[in-house]
Amino acid sequence: MATVAVISTLALAGCSAAGPGSSDGGSASGGATNAAGKRACVILPDTESSPRWESGDRPALQKALQSAGFSADIQNAQNDTEKYATIADQQLSKGCGVMLLVDLNGAGAQVLTKAKGQGIPVIAYDRPIAGADYYVSFDNDKVGQLEGQLIVDGLKAEKKDPKTAKVVYMGGDPTDGNAKFFHDGADKVMSAAGIKPAFEPKGTWDADKSGTNFEQAYTALKGNVDAVWVANDANAASVIAILDKNGKKVPVSGQDASIAGLQNILLGKQTGTVYKPFQLEADEAGKLAVSLLQGQKPKAPSEVNGVPFFNETPILVTDAEGIKKVISDGNATAADICKGDVAAACDKAGIK
Structure with a gap:
């Protein structure tokens, strides 16, 4: 309306x-x-x-x-x-x-x-x-804060102390002004909880490159990774692919409420995504x-x-109810989300 x-x-x-x-x-x-x-x-x-x-x-x-x-x-x-x-x-x-x-x-x-x-x-x-002359966008510092909170809450849910947790930071391209807002907003929340980046490659919006960067970080840390702050869903999907390859599941943030991001939330591989209609x-x-x-x-x-x-104002999506809102807004369809191994998770969550 x-x-x-x-x-x-x-x-x-x-x-x-x-x-x-x-x-x-x-x-x-x-x-x-x-x-x-x-x-x-x-x-x-x-x-x-x-x-x-x-x-x-x-x-x-x-x-x-x-x-x-x-x-x-x-x-x-x-x-x-x-x-x-x-x-x-x-x-x-x-x-x-x-x-x-x-x-x-x-x-x-x-x-x-x-x-x-x-x-x-x-x-x-x-x-x-x-x-x-004008700037039209979402509150991008708030976007970062919501992402940072996903990591803090994810660690606490797994009963891991944020102060000692090994968290990898996977930011966006530093030439993008918003990437700094995302990073600084997330770091504001995570550092307040005692989190310090264990590894932080140069940021990028290239999902393939982000996956390569994370794999290098994962190797450098010898797999000792407790969470990954990721600036968007596309990069998060690449990070999750590396985690899957190593049989590991940890809190992962994201942004955009993309189909891949919503699917990973339903599969329990992504803690949440920041939705910006x-x-x-x-x-x-x-x-x-x-x-x-x-x-x-x-x-x-x-x-x-x-x-x-x-x-x-951005919106945090972490569960089926949030995903249903994205669908009802017309920014995703159940048919696109509920494919392959996600279909069973959709049925369980009541997403049709």
Whole structure:
């Protein structure tokens, strides 16, 4: 119902903004007349760090913007910073009334500079970009805190002292501003419980590389691993594959409420995942983009590092009830989750 309400609001806003006689040139901040008929240019980062970008954010953003009467040029950089820059140049040459950028290894900063040079407002979407006009994301420090609590609670459930536990830290790519939020939020909770990282490879969003890094950590620690803080579900799946290979099961955190993450929770291989309904971000970003295309300057409820910040609240999922919520929200299906050896666990949990 909330999504329908947002889209309806956007549609009404779009009717008042779009119209004939508009131009692709000039600044989107010059008023509704100059913004009429403008495009929203969106660059997504990849398909590896999370399935959400293509299956979730793309259609949600496109629907929100088009329902408001604006066109949306949404492209994916496929984890290639050079391609990211090329896409941006092509979009800017055609004209953008606003840009929504998911940063990729710092590539968003250069695009932001070019956009600002043309008077185009920039929304940093999901990942922070210094100097952006707005930042729309979840409370990512809170995401990290929830992940850290998963590890603390997991150790206590196994009656292991956090102060002496061997915990491996598997973070995200350090060039991603959110990765630091995740890490620092998790470390805040874990260090308060007395946890110190026993091994911490360089972070990455490449799941295969993360698996290789964890296997090296596992070998270096001679299998003496009590828990693994992992920044997202894709990396967690690779970590779990190594644990499975060695016949070991320990508390493992995650994020994104991906199909693999939800399956691993049901199988008892992942302690939990942090669920971030992408619709909340997409709806907020859609409303904001339309307002900017109309020449408005909305006031954000907070700010982070000097950038006006619209933040959403993450949700912790650790059991069948949480998984059922993800399904009821439309962000997963029982058919996709309950496959193979997960089917029996679904039956036991009442997931159909």
